[in-house]
Amino acid sequence: MALPKIVVLGAGYGGLMTTVRLQKELNHHEAEVTLVNLNPYHYVTTKLHEPAAGTLPPDYARVDIASVLKQDKVQFIQDRVTKVDPENKEVSLAEGEPLKYDYLVFGLGSAPETFGIKGLLENAFFIRNLNGVRFIREHMEYMFAKYNALEEKRDDLLTIVVGGAGFTGIEYVGELVDRIPELCQEFDIPREKVRLINVEAAPTVLPGFDQELVDYAVEYLKERGVEFYINTPIEECTDDGVVLKGGEKIDAATVVWTGGVRGNPLLEEAGIETARGRVKVDEYLRVPGYEDFFVVGDSSLIFNDEGRPYPPTAQMATQQGQHLSKNLVSLLRGGSIEPYKFESKGTLASLGRGSAIGIAFGKKVVGSKASFLKRVNDWRWYYMIGGLSLMFKKAKL
Amino acid sequence: MALPKIVVLGAGYGGLMTTVRLQKELNHHEAEVTLVNLNPYHYVTTKLHEPAAGTLPPDYARVDIASVLKQDKVQFIQDRVTKVDPENKEVSLAEGEPLKYDYLVFGLGSAPETFGIKGLLENAFFIRNLNGVRFIREHMEYMFAKYNALEEKRDDLLTIVVGGAGFTGIEYVGELVDRIPELCQEFDIPREKVRLINVEAAPTVLPGFDQELVDYAVEYLKERGVEFYINTPIEECTDDGVVLKGGEKIDAATVVWTGGVRGNPLLEEAGIETARGRVKVDEYLRVPGYEDFFVVGDSSLIFNDEGRPYPPTAQMATQQGQHLSKNLVSLLRGGSIEPYKFESKGTLASLGRGSAIGIAFGKKVVGSKASFLKRVNDWRWYYMIGGLSLMFKKAKL
Incomplete structure (x- = not known):
């Protein structure tokens, strides 16, 4: 029997946090988790201004993805994502074969505004x-x-x-x-x-x-x-x-x-409604109209109680990753999912x-x-x- | 009574060696020694390929001139030499007043060939x-x-x-x-x-x-x-x-x-005969026709016993500086001067x-x-x- 496929795009705060929590919580043979990222490393976006100035070595702001993944729990693919197709539940890559998914976590980074x-x-x-x-x-x-x-x-x-x-x-x-x-x-x-x-x-x-x-x-x-x-x-x-x-x-x-930054252009290109490239996700971090398509990090748009958008931050992306991984584990086990609410630390x-x-x-x-x-x-x-x-x-x- | 003026142009191997030996050998009130250099530092030309590659910090190849001069023995002028006039025994500077000399030591660096x-x-x-x-x-x-x-x-x-x-x-x-x-x-x-x-x-x-x-x-x-x-x-x-x-x-x-390198263009501009900008100095390192105009380093041209020119090296410039400083001291004291001969180490x-x-x-x-x-x-x-x-x-x- 084929395992449910979870595909995570992007090893930023949101995508990487989702992935490491999934590999921790999931037992073997509960799901097939795949992480796709352009580089073999994660970089700590909130630190990038330091190597940009030359005050810290770039390696401070970088983590080899292989060093934080458990290879028996997660497959890592280094490639560039060229297209997401939510109708056919498929992700296209620049080099490799297209990936089918049952659950998609979109955590690809922002573009300059x-x-x-x-x-x-x-x-x-x-x-x-x-x-x-x-x-x-x-x-x-x-x-x-x-x-x-x-x-x-x-x-x-x-x-x-x-x-x-x-x-x-x-x-x-x-x-x-x-x-x-x-x-x-x-x-x-x-x-x-x-x-x-x-x-x-x-x-x-x-x-x-x-x-x-x-x-x-x-x-x-x-x-x-x-x-x-x-x-x-x-x-x-x-x-x-x-x-x-x-x-x-x-x-x-x-x-x-x-x-300023805007959301990743692949979302607009997939025909999804965005504001400055960001998707106004529902309370479960889903793209409206899809049960299996989640967005975390800079490409997600969330509003506070006064109806104003939260600025995209590492803090929020991290919380989203933690929250989403719990919901995904629950879904895989036939449980219910919880709404996400930003909690400022x-x-x-x-x-x-x-x-x-x-x-x-x-x-x-x-x-x-x-x-x-x-x-x-x-x-x-x-x-x-x-x-x-x-x-x-x-x-x- | 005015003291004899020795003007040294350039703090390369030849000029700096001449200067530090003069300040060591000369007593007070024997001569007025002036060193002119574009930068406040000497650089070790033979080491420059290392900072150029990035294998050594540039400061390894640099010496603050002030740190090796005795201020009561030598006056240091940081300026660019724009002209030497051996007829009027005068050196023109970009910023400062012209300098009169009784003895000129020309040690200004080479130009690319x-x-x-x-x-x-x-x-x-x-x-x-x-x-x-x-x-x-x-x-x-x-x-x-x-x-x-x-x-x-x-x-x-x-x-x-x-x-x-x-x-x-x-x-x-x-x-x-x-x-x-x-x-x-x-x-x-x-x-x-x-x-x-x-x-x-x-x-x-x-x-x-x-x-x-x-x-x-x-x-x-x-x-x-x-x-x-x-x-x-x-x-x-x-x-x-x-x-x-x-x-x-x-x-x-x-x-x-x-x-390749050639001699400093100021020599040609002073009407002196050169070969690729270098002056064929006499055995006392003098410009032919002048008793008081010495050239050391890359701008001097010296031939070996087979009549072939020695390549310009730091070793030769250093020896020339040592030798010339002795001759100058001797001249100031009314003594005789010795011919210079390159000795390869x-x-x-x-x-x-x-x-x-x-x-x-x-x-x-x-x-x-x-x-x-x-x-x-x-x-x-x-x-x-x-x-x-x-x-x-x-x-x-």
Whole structure:
């Protein structure tokens, strides 16, 4: 008798958490679980701003998938998903044979949301995956090296524009504040030559955050030389900088866009209704109209009691994975499933190595204490997917 | 009464050695010694291939000039020399006032010799100074990072062409042989994707070297994946590779030219007769026709007993500096001067971290023993200019 097939797409927070919990809870011969991912590794998206700045080695933010999977419980396929077909319950891959499923968990990552800004996709960098952030880091260092290697001193080589002052934007700027003095030292460049500019279209930094914490962050970063252009949309990104609304041009060799994400395009391509590529899932995380098609992570859209969408976060994706794995086990065993509700455990935004801001245990925290809690949070994730041994291995890096 | 003015141009091997010996030998009020250098640091040219490959931190190859000068004996001016005028005994600087001299020591560095190869100056990198080698290292790493960040896999990003199989070319290739596996690991690139190609117009690698040693070096490098194109002139260097004589094109994102150097152009511009920019100095290292104008290092041309020119080396520049400083002291004290004769102490060429080839104490040496002797040689230079403290500081790096 054929076992029920569970196919999980994407080894991000949501997909990987679903998979490791399934392999823990399921007995042999209860289901055939397959995880598909483009790379042989999981990367910790919430840490990517650090290797992007060069403050942490990329390997800190990466976990070999094989090292956290039990091969007798889960089959891993390294491939690119090219299509999902919910009518025929089939997933197409770039290299391998199509996969049939009884239950599909869609956890494929987001795509950058450019809000139609001209030239952004072509000319900006995105903090999106491991290859991308190594590229950003090397690009920035290359520009620093180029500055003194050229006869003509081009200040644009030392100008970095970060588009977006949301979570990722502020965390990235915080890392750069730590990193730039090191780069200046390494490449014999006076610190005052380097400009670090954070541009945000919204009227405030870190929209949705507590104002007192926002003020702390802005003050902290301004003191360390960050220039803020708030309430200032970027009109265009060119190959030599950005044009702001109103016409001001900033010449910058490095432009990194952190202004937003949208859902994975494969969902729209499958004919599913989305908003910015995200699917408004039901309370069981199902795509409306399908009993067997679940979406977790950045491609899922969930509303709070006031009817406003929750921002996509690692915290939510992790909870979704935990919750969904329980529901799937129950379904396989003929039981009932429980609705999912997001439960905020607080939010911490780092401001470089030594500081952070946020809410933890219901209280506002700032500075080195917040920074420590943030680090503990990283370790917790490693513990959840790979146990103590993975946690200790990463904590040493 | 005005003191005799000695002006030393360039803090390379020749200029710096002259200066530190003068400050050691001269008493106060015997002369006014001024050293002019573009950068506030001396760089160890024979080590530049290592930071260029990324195998050693650039700071290993750099010495702060202030740290080896006695300020009460030598005045240091950081500036660019724009002109020497031997008729008026004057040196012009880019920023500061012109300097009058009674004795001039010209030790300014060489310029790349391109042999008229089209596009080389515009498109190739040169192992020439600290800013330049940091640029090479960052460029190479950037290309590796770019490879996986692009959708399309461009093999030219992973192709490195080193033009010239002389001393610097072979030493640089040797470092790259060590460095490339590290880069492959760092950027998730299979080693076999990377091509390292050494192109040489002459019929042999390391012309002038003992054949048995040359064979050892070639074998060692070939085993580690180096492709040699010997007896193959480069016709043109473009922005995307090189065209070889006969028309073969190699697509390469990184082209480093090590094929030769010429003397500093300021000498020709001063109306002095040169051969490839180098001055055939007399036996006292003087420019023919001048009693007070000495040239040391790469811009000086000296012939052996068979009438063939010695290649410009750090060893010779160092000896010239030692010798010239003695002659200058003697001149100041009304004594006579001695002719200079090059005395070879052997030659060692490194093949990366673990191996080298060469002649030491009159014997052929290869492998780790030669590599150790090469390292001792570095230390010796630090000892000569900065004593034990500098030597130990560098040995730790």
